[in-house]
Amino acid sequence: MGALQSLPAQPEYIDLAQKTGFSFEQIAILHKRFKQLSRDEETLRRENFSQIPDLACNPIRTQIIEAFFDKRNYHQNDVGMVEEIGFKEFLVVMSHFRPPSHRMTEEQRENVRTEKLRFLFNMHDTDNDGTITLEEYRHVVEELLSRSGALGKETAKGIADAAMLEVASISVGHMEPDEFYEGITFEHFLKLLKGFEIESRMNIRFLNMDTSTLFFLFSFSSI
Amino acid sequence: MAVFLRRSSSRAAVTIGVLLLTTSFFIPGASSDNRDAARGGSNGTRGGPGQVLQVEKEQRNSSVHQETHTNSSADHKKPFPVLSFNYDHVRTPFEISLWILLALLMKLGFHIIPRVSHVVPESCLLIVVGLLVGGIIKAIGEKAPVLGYELFFFYLLPPIILDAGYFLPTRHFMDNIGTILVFAVVGTLWNAFFVGGMMYGVCQIEGAQLATVDLLSCLLFGSIVSAVDPVAVLAVFEEIHINELLHILVFGESLLNDAVTVVLYHLFEEFSHAGTVTVVDAFLGVVCFFVVSLGGILFGAIYGLLGAFTSRFTSHTRVIEPLFVFLYSYMAYLSAEVFHLSGIMSLIACGVVMRPYVEANISHKSYTTIKYFLKMWSSVSETLIFIFLGVSTVAGPHAWNWTFVVFTVLVCLVSRVLGVIGLTFLINKFRIVKLTKKDQFIVAYGGLRGAIAFSLGFLVTDSQMKNMFLTAIITVIFFTVFVQGMTIRPLVELLAVKKKKESKRSINEEIHTQFLDHLLTGIEDICGHYGHHHWKDKMNRFNKTYVKRWLIAGERSTEPQLISFYNKLEMKQAIMQVESGSSAKLPTPESSVSMQNVQPKEPVRQRAIPSISKSREQEIRKMLRANLQKTRQRLRSYSRHDLLIEPFEDHVSEARLRKQRAEMGRRVSVHSSHLVFTEHQAESGNSPCRTEHQVFTYDTECPNIQTSRPPDTVRLLTESHQRTNQSAELQELSAKETDIEDQQKVSRCFSDPGPKSDQDRDGSSTS
Numbered sequence: 008m009g010a011l012q013s014l015p016a017q018p019e020y021i022d023l024a025q026k027t028g029f030s031f032e033q034i035a036i037l038h039k040r041f042k043q044l045s046r047d048e049e050t051l052r053r054e055n056f057s058q059i060p061d062l063a064c065n066p067i068r069t070q071i072i073e074a075f076f077d078k079r080n081y082h083q084n085d086v087g088m089v090e091e092i093g094f095k096e097f098l099v100v101m102s103h104f105r106p107p108s109h110r111m112t113e114e115q116r117e118n119v120r121t122e123k124l125r126f127l128f129n130m131h132d133t134d135n136d137g138t139i140t141l142e143e144y145r146h147v148v149e150e151l152l153s154r155s156g157a158l159g160k161e162t163a164k165g166i167a168d169a170a171m172l173e174v175a176s177i178s179v180g181h182m183e184p185d186e187f188y189e190g191i192t193f194e195h196f197l198k199l200l201k202g203f204e205i206e207s208r209m210n211i212r213f214l215n216m217d218t219s220t221l222f223f224l225f226s227f228s229s230i
Numbered sequence: 231m232a233v234f235l236r237r238s239s240s241r242a243a244v245t246i247g248v249l250l251l252t253t254s255f256f257i258p259g260a261s262s263d264n265r266d267a268a269r270g271g272s273n274g275t276r277g278g279p280g281q282v283l284q285v286e287k288e289q290r291n292s293s294v295h296q297e298t299h300t301n302s303s304a305d306h307k308k309p310f311p312v313l314s315f316n317y318d319h320v321r322t323p324f325e326i327s328l329w330i331l332l333a334l335l336m337k338l339g340f341h342i343i344p345r346v347s348h349v350v351p352e353s354c355l356l357i358v359v360g361l362l363v364g365g366i367i368k369a370i371g372e373k374a375p376v377l378g379y380e381l382f383f384f385y386l387l388p389p390i391i392l393d394a395g396y397f398l399p400t401r402h403f404m405d406n407i408g409t410i411l412v413f414a415v416v417g418t419l420w421n422a423f424f425v426g427g428m429m430y431g432v433c434q435i436e437g438a439q440l441a442t443v444d445l446l447s448c449l450l451f452g453s454i455v456s457a458v459d460p461v462a463v464l465a466v467f468e469e470i471h472i473n474e475l476l477h478i479l480v481f482g483e484s485l486l487n488d489a490v491t492v493v494l495y496h497l498f499e500e501f502s503h504a505g506t507v508t509v510v511d512a513f514l515g516v517v518c519f520f521v522v523s524l525g526g527i528l529f530g531a532i533y534g535l536l537g538a539f540t541s542r543f544t545s546h547t548r549v550i551e552p553l554f555v556f557l558y559s560y561m562a563y564l565s566a567e568v569f570h571l572s573g574i575m576s577l578i579a580c581g582v583v584m585r586p587y588v589e590a591n592i593s594h595k596s597y598t599t600i601k602y603f604l605k606m607w608s609s610v611s612e613t614l615i616f617i618f619l620g621v622s623t624v625a626g627p628h629a630w631n632w633t634f635v636v637f638t639v640l641v642c643l644v645s646r647v648l649g650v651i652g653l654t655f656l657i658n659k660f661r662i663v664k665l666t667k668k669d670q671f672i673v674a675y676g677g678l679r680g681a682i683a684f685s686l687g688f689l690v691t692d693s694q695m696k697n698m699f700l701t702a703i704i705t706v707i708f709f710t711v712f713v714q715g716m717t718i719r720p721l722v723e724l725l726a727v728k729k730k731k732e733s734k735r736s737i738n739e740e741i742h743t744q745f746l747d748h749l750l751t752g753i754e755d756i757c758g759h760y761g762h763h764h765w766k767d768k769m770n771r772f773n774k775t776y777v778k779r780w781l782i783a784g785e786r787s788t789e790p791q792l793i794s795f796y797n798k799l800e801m802k803q804a805i806m807q808v809e810s811g812s813s814a815k816l817p818t819p820e821s822s823v824s825m826q827n828v829q830p831k832e833p834v835r836q837r838a839i840p841s842i843s844k845s846r847e848q849e850i851r852k853m854l855r856a857n858l859q860k861t862r863q864r865l866r867s868y869s870r871h872d873l874l875i876e877p878f879e880d881h882v883s884e885a886r887l888r889k890q891r892a893e894m895g896r897r898v899s900v901h902s903s904h905l906v907f908t909e910h911q912a913e914s915g916n917s918p919c920r921t922e923h924q925v926f927t928y929d930t931e932c933p934n935i936q937t938s939r940p941p942d943t944v945r946l947l948t949e950s951h952q953r954t955n956q957s958a959e960l961q962e963l964s965a966k967e968t969d970i971e972d973q974q975k976v977s978r979c980f981s982d983p984g985p986k987s988d989q990d991r992d993g994s995s996t997s
Contacts, residue, residue, distance in 0.1 A: 040756075212759075
């Protein structure tokens with residue numbers, strides 16, 4: 008739509024703001040970034056993400072990029088992957104990283120927690136079967152250690168196994184020898200990370216002012 | 231009966247300590263100026279009359295000695311003195327040791343009486359003891375030692391600060407560094423000027439006889455009394471176990487405001503001599519602040535890097551490793567003091583910079599030594615500081631002025647509250663996780679003053695106002711430590727402030743912490759702005775590629791954090807099982823999940839195990855499952871003076887083991903096989919290790935996991951088995967029933983086959 012080239016019409020923003028909770032200024036900035044990444048096209052593809060230079064050094068970049076194209080993160084109760092996303096999906100995925108607002112009831116805070124943990128869960132559960140199996144968890148740890156080179160594989164397996172054992176002990180407790188622990192379900196995941204305080208940790212600062220002009224100032228405002 | 235004995239023994243300890251001390255003053259009958267001179271105390275005016283007296287006594291003593299000598303040489307040969315009394319030449323170390331002993335006996339006494347220590351924080355009790363001792367000394371007529379500048383700043387303060395800095399939770403500190411800096415710098419400035427200004431206003435009141443106090447003196451006073459004191463904060467906060475955020479906010483503020491205090495103090499000291507202030511002076515003051523703080527940090531960082539580099543080469547001289555840490559840090563402190571930079575910030579920077587590299591290089595024993603020594607020294611220092619504070623209160627000349635003192639206390643409180651509220655309002659605009667009203671209250675209430683203010687007050691040269699200032703400072707200190715210190719715990723309970731989370735350090739949390747770090751960095755990169763995570767990630771990468779290579783010996787430099795965490799965790803578990811052997815509650819098979827439940831089923835490969843009947847196998851499995859107990863059952867809350875930062879380093883006494891064994895013996899008669907094994911494991915305490923390894927024998931697909939373990943762990947396990955050997959022997963003596971022996975034989979037999987390390991282990995345990 009040609010309207011997206013200039014400052015978009017307000018009704019679009021109002022709808023997005025309601026859905027994601029961002030303010031208008033934040034949406035405008037993110038929109039600018041979206042256009043920068045997509046080279047002024049309307050959709051983003053995986054190649055656009057791969058061109059971000061800083062992202063190349065990140066050990067889990069594949070998972071991060073995949074998270075943007077995962078329909079489960081669009082809050083539409085849909086599953087599967089897409090090939091390209093529009094600004095709305097981009098914004099919805101970004102909204103997972105908004106901090107909980109200052110005045111929130113306990114229930115709302117709980118919802119925020121569940122939502123963020125759901126995002127993490129989806130990142131681990133790559134085959135969309137609702138559980139994180141041992142293989143998937145091993146993959147996660149391997150990716151984390153992927154920059155260490157030679158030590159990676161065997162130790163990753165050991166660490167993942169120990170971690171899985173711990174989850175099983177915490178969640179299930181008592182198991183017969185021939186029972187099999189299928190994988191980490193979402194409830195177990197919630198239980199596992201109960202003390203993690205994710206609602207205060209999984210946030211980034213979304214700016215209210217334009218980055219390009221005030222970059223210097225904001226690099227120090229990480230209080 | 232036992233309680234009575236304990237209480238009387240603690241009282242006995244206390245009385246012995248006090249008696250010893252007073253007799254040591256009484257018998258030699260010389261003044262204590264000797265000791266002050268040895269320490270280089272700065273109480274020049276006070277020492278005057280005392281020194282004269284001392285010299286006279288010396289002359290008298292020497293003349294008496296001469297007389298006896300001449301007499302004896304004139305009469306006959308003196309018989310060889312079998313026993314002689316010469317106290318003077320051991321006087322100084324003797325009295326120093328006696329003071330320290332007294333301090334420690336007091337501490338011991340307080341902990342034996344649980345009732346009092348729950349209500350009153352230890353710092354208050356120690357000050358009271360100091361008051362008593364000071365009263366006794368004054369009654370005797372001796373001169374008490376005074377908490378002078380050099381004693382305090384060069385000997386008593388550094389261990390506490392080094393302890394705090396070395397074990398600073400860096401992650402939390404860095405996450406909140408902006409808030410902490412704002413509180414420390416802006417907050418202290420506000421406090422100093424507000425208190426100084428208000429007190430000047432108070433001094434103008436007619437009828438208060440304070441007209442001689444000018445503005446600069448008031449500002450000087452304000453700058454002394456406004457700084458939050460790290461010693462007092464540590465002493466009080468460590469007992470209330472508050473959540474990490476608040477703890478690091480108040481504590482970090484108390485550490486970082488040292489730079490501001492140093493600059494302000496010197497500034498006003500200079501100005502009060504000059505008399506006037508110009509704009510240039512003010513500007514230079516600001517520049518001075520930056521120089522002092524950044525210079526201090528730079529000194530600390532340099533010494534820290536030196537220390538880390540030195541530790542890279544100490545693999546052959548493990549015994550002196552701890553000394554390097556202590557000496558480099560102390561040198562950093564002293565070097566900063568030479569240039570009038572902030573010694574505290576230098577010390578903190580040194581500890582923080584040194585720690586990750588040193589810990590990767592030094593042996594485990596050196597690490598334990600460093601930790602124990604730091605805790606020990608800081609504990610002793612803190613105790614001595616509070617006792618001396620009490621003693622100095624009784625000893626010093628006081629000039630009590632009702633108006634001045636009362637208004638000081640009030641104004642200090644008001645300025646603290648206003649400062650915190652105002653600053654939080656500003657800070658919350660920039661914080662992601664905002665500070666609530668409760669947080670603000672605790673931060674304001676936790677602004678305790680302490681011995682630093684007192685020692686700085688001692689340096690004021692104008693004697694007339696000095697006494698008045700000192701009295702006011704002491705009153706403020708007493709008020710904050712006693713009133714605020716005692717009431718903060720019930721207030722924390724009342725307001726239901728979040729307490730410190732018991733640290734679990736599970737491997738899942740570690741994985742997710744790392745994962746989250748990378749995730750947030752990635753999202754920030756996608757968003758395109760360089761935030762907190764971006765810079766942290768950049769620094770980590772820089773650290774890994776360049777710095778670690780230089781400062782960490784061998785291959786550990788390339789070890790990623792997750793792997794080193796995992797190795798540490800494994801070793802901790804192994805050590806814990808060996809050392810503790812029992813936990814707070816009797817081991818119960820709570821989690822019976824083993825690896826086979828988690829591993830996907832695969833076709834069983836051929837194993838060289840003698841065939842066993844199905845029922846036997848079931849029994850074995852049951853026993854093995856019973857072994858897999860939770861390894862982190864004991865939860866410790868954080869206390870600075872307990873050496874329990876890691877939960878496994880608890881020393882289990884022999885008596886406790888015996889008691890547990892007796893209880894186990896009772897249960898054996900009820901359940902035969904199941905609990906026999908738990909008894910065995912409870913006392914040998916190595917079952918999770920054994921189970922872990924044995925569990926892996928059932929795991930068909932990764933028997934090679936053992937080869938990938940670092941050699942340290944294997945050595946450690948064989949070491950541990952020698953110890954369990956002994957306990958196994960003891961236990962076998964106590965085991966009466968024969969079927970227990972049978973079961974043990976069975977278990978040994980069936981654990982024999984399998985990979986090599988299993989055989990080593992089981993071979994050693996067949997005693």
